[in-house]
Amino acid sequence: MAGCYPPVMENLHADTSFDLFARVSHGRTADEVVRQIELLLLQGVLRDGDRLPGERELSKRLDVSRPILREALKELEARGLLVSHHGGGTYVADIIGQIFSRPVIDLIARHRRATIDFLEYRRALEGMTAELAAQRATAYDRQALRTILEDMQRAHASGRFEDELAADVSLHNAIGEAAHNIILLHTLRACYRLLEQGIFFNRHLVFASDKARGDLLEQHEAICDAIIHADPVMAKAAAQAHIDYIAGAIREAERTGEWQRISQLRMQQRSVGRGD
Numbered sequence: 001m002a003g004c005y006p007p008v009m010e011n012l013h014a015d016t017s018f019d020l021f022a023r024v025s026h027g028r029t030a031d032e033v034v035r036q037i038e039l040l041l042l043q044g045v046l047r048d049g050d051r052l053p054g055e056r057e058l059s060k061r062l063d064v065s066r067p068i069l070r071e072a073l074k075e076l077e078a079r080g081l082l083v084s085h086h087g088g089g090t091y092v093a094d095i096i097g098q099i100f101s102r103p104v105i106d107l108i109a110r111h112r113r114a115t116i117d118f119l120e121y122r123r124a125l126e127g128m129t130a131e132l133a134a135q136r137a138t139a140y141d142r143q144a145l146r147t148i149l150e151d152m153q154r155a156h157a158s159g160r161f162e163d164e165l166a167a168d169v170s171l172h173n174a175i176g177e178a179a180h181n182i183i184l185l186h187t188l189r190a191c192y193r194l195l196e197q198g199i200f201f202n203r204h205l206v207f208a209s210d211k212a213r214g215d216l217l218e219q220h221e222a223i224c225d226a227i228i229h230a231d232p233v234m235a236k237a238a239a240q241a242h243i244d245y246i247a248g249a250i251r252e253a254e255r256t257g258e259w260q261r262i263s264q265l266r267m268q269q270r271s272v273g274r275g276d
């Protein structure tokens with residue numbers, strides 16, 4: 001899961017002109033530190049699986065004493081936002097999966113009705129997200145979109161199917177970030193996680209044919225193009241057309257009976273794989 005996201009912390013380490021942890025210079029209380037790290041989590045700057053810098057470095061960058069830093073980290077851990085690993089290091093906990101509880105996920109997986117609801121919801125959500133992204137994307141956001149799109153185009157050209165699927169999720173995540181709305185971003189990311197886990201439908205099914213892969217690439221290009229050119233109307237329309245296309249592909253697979261075969265396979269896989 002974390003592999004689908006760029007290693008945010010490392011990127012930011014490399015960029016010394018923008019230091020996430022440099023903002024707490026007054027107050028200098030544990031609560032200030034807690035609030036700052038919470039904000040980074042809410043904004044999606046820190047994501048599940050990201051490793052925080054070591055205690056010495058972090059206390060220096062936050063300009064707080066190590067006891068205060070330790071107190072703050074302890075509180076964040078107690079709240080389940082951070083986790084310490086045995087081998088050392090503090091990581092961002094997996095807080096997104098908790099939007100949907102295990103019983104809800106199982107319920108969704110067992111009923112086709114949920115897929116229809118999901119696509120309906122996602123159509124509205126993606127339209128709004130692309131619209132906001134076209135209005136709010138920063139130069140940094142636009143560059144991130146271009147980079148992911150280029151990866152996607154390369155994966156497509158060389159037939160690296162799994163990489164193309166991974167780029168799909170990365171791209172939608174990046175669009176979500178460019179919309180600059182905390183609630184929207186977290187809801188979207190929870191949805192993408194379900195997608196990656198194949199809860200609703202098998203994404204391989206939608207990406208199955210060369211024709212479909214070509215169509216989907218064009219749709220992704222159209223969405224990015226509209227956002228990069230700051231055209232909210234086009235961006236919204238392109239994002240909704242993308243979801244409409246996916247819904248159509250699923251209906252078609254269903255009509256031909258392929259759906260049933262795949263969903264049965266998926267159910268078997270899920271019950272076999274549920275060792276956790």
Ligand SMILES: [Zn+2]
Pocket residue numbers: 168172220242
């Ligand atoms: Zn897509």
